Amino acid sequence: MQNKKYNVAVMGATGVVGNCFLRILEEKKFPINKLRLLASERSIGEKLKFNGKSYPVEVLGHDSFEGIDIVLSSAGASRSLEFLPSAVKAGAVCVDNTSAYRMEKDVPLVVPEVNAHRIKGHKGIIANPNCSTIQMVVALYPIHKAAKIKRVVVTTYQSVSGAGQKKIQELREQSKDFLAGKKIKSVEFPHPIAFNLIPQIDLFMDNGYTKEEMKMVNETKKIMDDDSIQLNATCVRVPVFYSHSESINIETEKYIGADEVRKILTKAPGVKVVDDPKNKSYPMPIYAEGKDEIFVGRIRKDESVHNGISMWVVSDNIRKGAALNAIQIAEILIK
Numbered sequence: 001m002q003n004k005k006y007n008v009a010v011m012g013a014t015g016v017v018g019n020c021f022l023r024i025l026e027e028k029k030f031p032i033n034k035l036r037l038l039a040s041e042r043s044i045g046e047k048l049k050f051n052g053k054s055y056p057v058e059v060l061g062h063d064s065f066e067g068i069d070i071v072l073s074s075a076g077a078s079r080s081l082e083f084l085p086s087a088v089k090a091g092a093v094c095v096d097n098t099s100a101y102r103m104e105k106d107v108p109l110v111v112p113e114v115n116a117h118r119i120k121g122h123k124g125i126i127a128n129p130n131c132s133t134i135q136m137v138v139a140l141y142p143i144h145k146a147a148k149i150k151r152v153v154v155t156t157y158q159s160v161s162g163a164g165q166k167k168i169q170e171l172r173e174q175s176k177d178f179l180a181g182k183k184i185k186s187v188e189f190p191h192p193i194a195f196n197l198i199p200q201i202d203l204f205m206d207n208g209y210t211k212e213e214m215k216m217v218n219e220t221k222k223i224m225d226d227d228s229i230q231l232n233a234t235c236v237r238v239p240v241f242y243s244h245s246e247s248i249n250i251e252t253e254k255y256i257g258a259d260e261v262r263k264i265l266t267k268a269p270g271v272k273v274v275d276d277p278k279n280k281s282y283p284m285p286i287y288a289e290g291k292d293e294i295f296v297g298r299i300r301k302d303e304s305v306h307n308g309i310s311m312w313v314v315s316d317n318i319r320k321g322a323a324l325n326a327i328q329i330a331e332i333l334i335k
């Protein structure tokens with residue numbers, strides 16, 4: 001397998017995550033033989049740069065996967081549902097960034113820092129979890145191993161970039177218009193996002209939670225392989241361009257102090273502790289942007305319960321929350 005090069009297809013190549021796939025594949029010098037960039041008809045005629053060379057965007061179709069070894073897909077759940085079976089039939093292994101297959105029994109749902117061992121059980125598709133779930137479990141898992149987590153209450157502060165290029169543009173336009181005293185137009189979001197907060201990400205379900213919130217609940221149990229963990233999530237869209245932030249409160253079975261949590265997380269893979277509040281040092285979205293780590297700070301004892309910890313977790317939702325996590329999985333696949 002040494003020196004082997006792989007034929008890689010990127011589905012949704014022109015999108016925010018698609019572009020990030022290309023940048024990370026370049027940074028990591030991923031061993032690529034043939035690169036195929038796939039998108040819908042809308043992107044036809046576009047060319048994208050990779051390692052200094054220009055690549056044409058091809059229309060995604062059922063016959064796009066001949067000779068392809070690895071598919072990195074981020075073109076929306078409906079496209080994954082429609083096209084990934086064809087990719088699997090053609091012999092490719094797909095790392096899927098959408099919610100399409102995450103909760104399927106036969107599909108590993110992987111965050112390498114937590115459950116890399118699940119990768120080898122794949123049947124052609126490996127699912128990349130939701131962005132908010134990924135950064136949460138990277139921080140939770142080391143604590144779970146040390147003190148067994150019973151319950152989690154999380155509130156997210158999610159940037160607009162997860163929802164795509166048009167949403168990024170809408171926050172820009174609205175901010176400019178607002179400051180110029182002009183009327184704000186909301187097309188992409190259901191309400192103004194500039195200078196506002198929207199407590200809805202994805203659609204509402206019958207239980208009063210949004211799908212995004214229930215993804216965090218269900219995916220966390222699957223990734224940590226523990227259905228006994230109780231979770232309650234509130235997901236909020238905030239006027240930030242990149243990086244999601246999360247206020248996380250946990251209750252553990254075994255007592256664990258804040259110093260111990262800090263020590264454990266300092267050694268944990270993929271985590272960087274930034275926690276010196278006296279010097280105004282804590283994670284923030286503008287500093288996490290473009291970085292690979294999960295940043296954790298504000299680690300403190302929850303004084304309202306015996307075995308409680310509160311903390312603040314920030315990470316770049318497009319990198320570790322999406323493209324980077326998927327490429328880490330691909331790297332393990334070819335190892």
Ligand code: L14
Nearest residue numbers: 097098099130131158162163
């Ligand atoms: O489950 O910020 O992959 O709207 C991707 C887009 C989660 C929500 C997913 C967003 C979705 C995210």
